Amino acid sequence: MNTSGVSQPNLNAASRKNLFRLRDVYRIYGQEPVAVHALDGVSLDIHAGDFMAIIGPSGSGKSTLLGLLGCLDLPTKGSIKVDQTEITDLEDSERSKLRGNSIGFVFQQFHLIPHLTALGNVSTALLYRELTKPEIKERSLAALEMVGLGERHDHRPIEMSGGEQQRVAIARALVTDPLMILADEPTGALDTKTATIVMEIFKNLQSENRAIVLVTHDLEIAEQMDRVVSMRDGKIVADDLRSERTDALEDRFWEAGKGGKLE
Amino acid sequence: MNWFREILSVALGGLTARKVRTLLIMLGPVLGAAGIVAAVGLNESAKGDVRQTLEKLGTNLIVASADGTFSGGQAPTLPEEAVERAMNVSTVDRAAGITEIGSLTVLPSQGGRDFFRTIPVPVLTSDQNLLDVLDAKMLYGRFINGADEDNVFRSAVIGQDLASDYQYLPGEARTIDVNGETYGVVGVLEKVALVPKLDTAVIIPKSSAEEDFDIEQKPTTLYARALEGTVDSTSEALPVAINLGGSEGVVVAIPSDLLEAQGAVDTTLRNILFLMGGLALLVGGVGIANVMSISVIQRSGEIGIRRALGHTKVTIAMQFVLEALFVGVLGGLAGVLAGVGVIYLVSAVLGWVATLNLPLFLVAGGMALIVSIIAGLYPALKAARLEPLETLRLG
Numbered sequence: 140m141n142t143s144g145v146s147q148p149n150l151n152a153a154s155r156k157n158l159f160r161l162r163d164v165y166r167i168y169g170q171e172p173v174a175v176h177a178l179d180g181v182s183l184d185i186h187a188g189d190f191m192a193i194i195g196p197s198g199s200g201k202s203t204l205l206g207l208l209g210c211l212d213l214p215t216k217g218s219i220k221v222d223q224t225e226i227t228d229l230e231d232s233e234r235s236k237l238r239g240n241s242i243g244f245v246f247q248q249f250h251l252i253p254h255l256t257a258l259g260n261v262s263t264a265l266l267y268r269e270l271t272k273p274e275i276k277e278r279s280l281a282a283l284e285m286v287g288l289g290e291r292h293d294h295r296p297i298e299m300s301g302g303e304q305q306r307v308a309i310a311r312a313l314v315t316d317p318l319m320i321l322a323d324e325p326t327g328a329l330d331t332k333t334a335t336i337v338m339e340i341f342k343n344l345q346s347e348n349r350a351i352v353l354v355t356h357d358l359e360i361a362e363q364m365d366r367v368v369s370m371r372d373g374k375i376v377a378d379d380l381r382s383e384r385t386d387a388l389e390d391r392f393w394e395a396g397k398g399g400k401l402e
Numbered sequence: 403m404n405w406f407r408e409i410l411s412v413a414l415g416g417l418t419a420r421k422v423r424t425l426l427i428m429l430g431p432v433l434g435a436a437g438i439v440a441a442v443g444l445n446e447s448a449k450g451d452v453r454q455t456l457e458k459l460g461t462n463l464i465v466a467s468a469d470g471t472f473s474g475g476q477a478p479t480l481p482e483e484a485v486e487r488a489m490n491v492s493t494v495d496r497a498a499g500i501t502e503i504g505s506l507t508v509l510p511s512q513g514g515r516d517f518f519r520t521i522p523v524p525v526l527t528s529d530q531n532l533l534d535v536l537d538a539k540m541l542y543g544r545f546i547n548g549a550d551e552d553n554v555f556r557s558a559v560i561g562q563d564l565a566s567d568y569q570y571l572p573g574e575a576r577t578i579d580v581n582g583e584t585y586g587v588v589g590v591l592e593k594v595a596l597v598p599k600l601d602t603a604v605i606i607p608k609s610s611a612e613e614d615f616d617i618e619q620k621p622t623t624l625y626a627r628a629l630e631g632t633v634d635s636t637s638e639a640l641p642v643a644i645n646l647g648g649s650e651g652v653v654v655a656i657p658s659d660l661l662e663a664q665g666a667v668d669t670t671l672r673n674i675l676f677l678m679g680g681l682a683l684l685v686g687g688v689g690i691a692n693v694m695s696i697s698v699i700q701r702s703g704e705i706g707i708r709r710a711l712g713h714t715k716v717t718i719a720m721q722f723v724l725e726a727l728f729v730g731v732l733g734g735l736a737g738v739l740a741g742v743g744v745i746y747l748v749s750a751v752l753g754w755v756a757t758l759n760l761p762l763f764l765v766a767g768g769m770a771l772i773v774s775i776i777a778g779l780y781p782a783l784k785a786a787r788l789e790p791l792e793t794l795r796l797g
Contacts, residue, residue, distance in 0.1 A: 206791050209710065211709075211710065211789075211790050211791045211794075212791050231714070231715060232714040232715065232716065235709065235712050235713065235714045235715070236712055236714070237712075238710065238711075238712050239711055239712015239713070240712065244707075244710045244711075246707075246794060248795070250703055250706070250707045250710075250794060251707075252704050252707065252708075253419075253704075254415065254416075254419030254420075255415070259415075263707075263711055264711045264712070266408045266412070266711075266713065267405050267408060267409070267712075267713065267714075267717055269404055269405075270404075271404075311711070315712075
């Protein structure tokens with residue numbers, strides 16, 4: 140457990156690049172006296188090579204943290220740096236570009252564009268980057284190959300199973316070679332067998348150059364990660380490394396979620 | 403350029419993916435443009451036959467006649483040398499006179515005498531070049547010629563309407579009774595649009611008229627063709643030339659002016675129709691904004707994911723504006739074509755001369771395009787303002 144106030148438990152973190160740096164981040168919705176403090180002074184470092192899960196009960200602030208990590212939202216107060224760039228200083232268009240270049244998203248409901256093929260969906264992530272058509276196609280096909288769907292590149296989402304759709308979404312997330320892949324309940328809509336396949340893909344995507352962050356309710360999924368950040372009431376209450384885990388994660392989770400309600 | 407090409411391809415993809423919706427959106431500009439083109443085009447086509455006639459007849463015929471206020475019962479006449487004097491005007495290309503002989507009864511030679519006695523038929527003599535001056539043609543037979551004049555033949559040329567009233571069959575050898583004298587009909591004159599009174603008239607040789615009815619050979623009316631572009635100056639010069647020294651007693655008219663007035667499109671009506679077409683276009687524009695706004699809500703997931711993938715608000719807005727632009731271009735074109743189709747169809751059914759107004763096509767198509775783009779702006783801005791966090795439902 141780290142005690143410095145900054146969630147940064149990795150022992151050899153100093154040797155790895157700091158990709159995301161959150162300091163005293165608050166996200167408050169509405170005005171006092173009815174304001175909701177979704178994030179309450181969160182500080183967190185995410186390094187290249189991190190393979191981490193964010194867990195916590197409903198209302199703990201996971202989704203808000205996910206939105207901020209994904210540069211989809213701005214904090215009410217505090218600092219968020221993505222690879223040395225302070226995102227709170229950026230214009231919306233600059234933030235969009237940073238998001239496109241640095242973050243790959245995977246969602247529980249896949250969010251594929253229904254009228255596009257698998258290749259079209261993956262290619263969408265490479266648009267407006269001054270790449271030629273053949274370059275876009277080549278990189279998109281390579282990403283689909285990585286998730287084992289090269290052969291099915293011309294299929295539309297409706298012609299694919301849930302697991303295949305999620306693999307297309309993963310290919311779309313990694314085709315831009317982002318600093319971080321941010322996955323929101325990536326196995327939440329899948330059966331156990333398919334979920335296992337998807338988790339295997341995530342494991343294979345681990346790299347020293349990027350971080351993979353999963354937000355999940357599934358403790359079995361969290362168990363497979365190297366680092367687990369637990370949240371409660373808008374705060375990070377635990378940040379464990381696999382090597383440091385002496386107690387069962389489940390106990391941690393229940394402890395973290397005390398008073399909260401699990402979904 | 404690459405950026406624009408990619409956004410263009412995304413917009414096209416969005417349109418082709420939902421064909422029925424795209425067609426529904428397109429209905430607005432199609433109906434609007436078609437409405438404008440058809441409404442104004444039909445209004446013009448309804449007058450097309452008059453204008454076509456005018457084009458054929460020309461607008462350079464001038465009619466000079468004696469002012470009838472001083473002549474009492476006798477038909478007022480021009481000076482005997484009126485035609486020669488008219489030809490002295492340098493801008494007069496050709497001229498011919500006619501002399502109306504008053505108070506004669508004309509009857510078909512056989513049958514129905516009492517009935518026909520009540521119908522007034524003008525009897526007149528004319529110069530032999532009258533057809534040339536009027537650009538008139540014979541329906542059949544021939545016009546009065548030198549032989550008729552020299553030999554004082556009782557030959558007659560009658561107007562097409564009179565032939566029809568008298569139930570003359572084409573080519574039939576018939577005679578006509580002019581004040582008790584029997585004249586042989588040698589020809590029937592085709593309708594003369596610029597001088598409709600000839601359609602019911604009887605034209606006889608001057609020599610026979612003199613002998614049978616003892617008239618003075620002074621023209622009552624003179625027809626002159628002015629050289630191209632000199633109608634106004636010629637019509638001013640003509641009375642002076644005919645009357646030598648004064649314009650009193652001679653009045654001039656340009657019969658094509660009347661036809662021109664008949665053929666002129668009623669601008670008030672045209673403006674009203676244009677406005678109604680514009681209104682249809684406006685309603686179409688509201689339709690575009692409506693359907694596209696619903697589409698933005700339906701596609702909020704797609705918009706959210708595009709934003710998450712790094713697409714800026716500007717590219718999202720451009721995508722929707724370009725979709726509206728495509729709708730406008732295709733809808734405008736289809737609308738103009740549909741409008742032309744309506745013009746041809748209605749003209750064919752009603753026997754009008756289909757008249758196409760090319761600048762109007764550009765106006766109608768352009769308006770469809772502009773309305774579509776403006777209508778697309780609201781949904782485009784709405785799409786751009788969608789927050790990805792709200793549409794992606796995280797956690």
